[in-house]
Amino acid sequence: MTSWRVSPDRELLIRQWSKELVVYDCRTGDTHLLEELASQVFLLLKHQSVSSKAVVDHIAAHFALEMDDDLVSEVHAILENLAFLSLIREI
């Protein structure tokens, strides 16, 4: 089972306004805008490793969403995207 967490070796500056995050990666100079769903995933993984399943469960509970294949796909896509941006990594 894949687990994820925010890359501990990256210096990231984070600002939150309402439900969106802006994350600045000090190493690359990239600035990322995370919409609501991606922000929740990122915040969940900020200080702990969480399995993919547990991320989906958390998002479903947080947003009161039905647990279905669409939600699972969407959360997995977010995880892959955040990993592609090197903001999170597999543990």
Add this chain to the structure above:
Amino acid sequence: MLDVSSLPSADIGYRLKSSGVYLRIGRFTVHIRSEISSLFHALTLLYKDYPMSFDAEFADFHVRVTRPLNARRWLRAQAVFMCDGVSAFKPLPLSQAYPMLEWGLNWCISGHAHGYLMVHAAVIEKDGKAVIMPAPPGSGKSTLCAGLISRGWRLLSDEIALIRLEDGELVPHPRPVSLKNASINVIRSFAPDSVMSPVVNDTVKGTVCHVRPPRDSVLRFDETAIPAWIVFPKYEASSLPQLTPVPRAQALIRVADNAFNYSILGRKGFETLARLIDRVECHNLTYSSLDDAVEVFASLGSQDVSHAA
């Protein structure tokens, strides 16, 4: 320093051609040399309220607009812009000498003034609160800016917002407002008392001219301003005026996209911009008439708009 209008124009003309003049523009001192008469005329018309001297210990930029030394000095005559003795751009027709000076100064500042976070934006201020209007070319930013300053707003800049890194305050850099194509007649009608440079045709931007800033804006060049709003303007023909909130996170990204040196400043750029976003309200503005836009700006602060944080 005396201002340009206080100095004998023959002396200015002579100095401009020889050892140059020192013009104080906001926080910058610019040393200018040129033998081109159209530039001299534009300078004395549009910069008449600016401090100028014939001697100074320091200049931020040493610029020269001159004819090239080759055949194009006379044949289909051209002008070149030089900064610190280096030619920065391709030559342009001699008739474009004055706009070339303005474009060249934009290049000087946006390429070098890294003590500020610089955003491609107009900045205006009234009653101690400033509005930053970031916008790509063609959005109507300068036309809107020219309209607003004719209705009592102070001009800090029509092109480059200078945001001080230490405290996020806006540093004035008031220069003639650049208008192009249809906007020239729009401002002629809206503000018939505006003083404009002669129109120059066939530039890369089309037909251009520049509007002299209000004297008050020039004289207050040392007075910083506190940002209160970011407004992203968009001209849309026949539209009703609409001011809608922009979520702050999205506004940060859009301002960063319009910043000249956000990447160069790195972490400091991000922190300065984040602090700015913290303290302002952010809106989109769609408008089709300057009268409507002036009304909207007059009501900023009293708008019953719940900000989308």
